[in-house]
Amino acid sequence: MEFLSYLISGISLGSVYAIIALGYTMVYGIAKMLNFAHGDIIMVGGYISFCAMNYLGLPSIVGIILAMLVCTVLGVVIEGLAYKPLRAAPSLAVLITAIGVSYFLQNAALLVWSAAPKVYTPIISGSLSLFGGALKIPYVSILTVVVCLVIMVALTAFTNMSKMGKAMRACSEDKGAAQLMGINVNATISMTFAIGSALAAIAGVLLCSSYPTLMPTTGSMPGIKAFTAAVFGGIGSIPGAFLGGLLLGIIEAMAKAYISTNLANSIVFAVLIVVLLVKPAGLLGRYVPEKV
């Protein structure tokens, strides 16, 4: 029974990682850049929904939608101002810019909302009792898993069937060829950032509902973990991000429960290293041989 409850908390945490990792992986697939500011968008999403619910007294669903809107706009603006001028620049320059954006968001949040941690009110409270109270599943966990599954299915359908989704896949395959076929590459990349940021806002709300401390640095560690998850599953692959996130969450919860609380992150990262050594492109990633 104990095992089951650890497993459930692992799956719930993993679902949050998966949602964040989806944003990472989509942006990486198209723009071929590691968007280090992604984790901080989660934090902004958390704060916006917090303010909407606690200061303005809006219902939680409105808070979530507001957070998604703000984050979407923020993501598109960041892309337009900071990343678009660097399309042709070396990838390290883009990476450093993304780090600059990450510092900017964290410090702006520090000024606006101060360093003192805010206690987040979960969007739903209470838990489901099973087996006569032996197993308690928080409703938040159930919601997180359901939301993650819905997003996953919707996103797969979107990229496979819609016109925009096809354009995205074309861009990630070959930007030049996509442009020749009449695809607006810049608009497609902006769209990807918009979707990724909206997902980050949802992840922020869910993350803060499970772990209710909100600080300007809240997004960093989940961001790094989700990035790891994306690489774990094979960066650029949507099912890979889902699988990677889920596995990472479960491994982390199990390591915390059974091996060591202090070394949980190390175990997660050690598993990642082993997986990458065996499968250098991640679990579901495609290995592209280098042409001479």
Next chain:
Amino acid sequence: MKIRSMKRSTRTNLITYLGVIIAFAATVILRDSGGLSRSLTGQLVPICCYMSMAVSLNLTVGILGELSLGHAGFMSVGAFSGVIAAMSLQSAIPSDALRLAVAMLVGAAVAAVAGVVIGTPVLRLRGDYLAIVTLAFGEIIKELVNCLLVGWDSRGLHVALNLTGDKSIADLGLETEGIAIIKGAQGATSTATISTFTAGFVLVLITLFVVLNLKDSRAGRAIMALRDNSIAAESVGLNLTKYKLMAFVTSAALAGAAGALYGLNFSSLQASKFDFNTSILILVFVVLGGLGNIWGSLIAAAALTILPEALRQFSDYRMLVYAIVLILVMLLTNNPTLRSVLSRLRPGASKEKEAA
């Protein structure tokens, strides 16, 4: 006449050494005449550490061409092994300077071993995957040191790992006159601070000497050939693993020495000091200074360590300003229009471009 007949790279190297020596002399004169503020004087040793961290990371990122996001991990390994060495040799080597040198050597050696351990399997990966594994390595080191309990008494070193959080320094069973060196998450406390600015200066010179000589040697040319086109380099008979590992381990060892100096500069030091953000900070020095450009790394490391201090008048806004400066510099240096203007200003640069 003689200077003109020198090779271009030799001339640049000499200027770099000379620049460092002059900067050192000027700083010492300024410090002794009271021209430096207190906070800046305290920053002198860290600046030297960051300079040599930046130069050593430039070896991995600029010259070897592999992105490493865990350079602070090697610094951490060097710092804590250096602190352990210095504290346990306190009675054996009374001279502070000698003990510092030994500690830095120990730090470099342990970090080099860590470099071999992490480098051998990982350098087979490419690009962003290598980056994420080095990131993971940095985080693992941080957590391991957080669990580490080390004490020293007349019977030798005592080491324990605090895996579940229920052990403390008392569990090491130290003799009464024994000293606790590393106390888990509290880190190294009450370390005797023996680092000096002169030692930092020597470290920067040694780092420069090692990296510049490696760069201009046969091995260095092999490493750069691997960076530019690994398949072509392999097909002319260069051993990919050997040269990659050579650069990576050298870089790790130099970072370890810098870490030891850094660790012995503060009486209290936590593993969380060497986290992902520190790795990124050093990467920022390297990229802003210019990939493969050694003196650029030196200047960027010094300038960016002083900048947050100089921005102190903006108080709360200083990190915000720092972030904006970072983004703007990246945008401006990669602006095609600005680049072409700059290259027209420097007559030598356009020729180089054509040759490449």
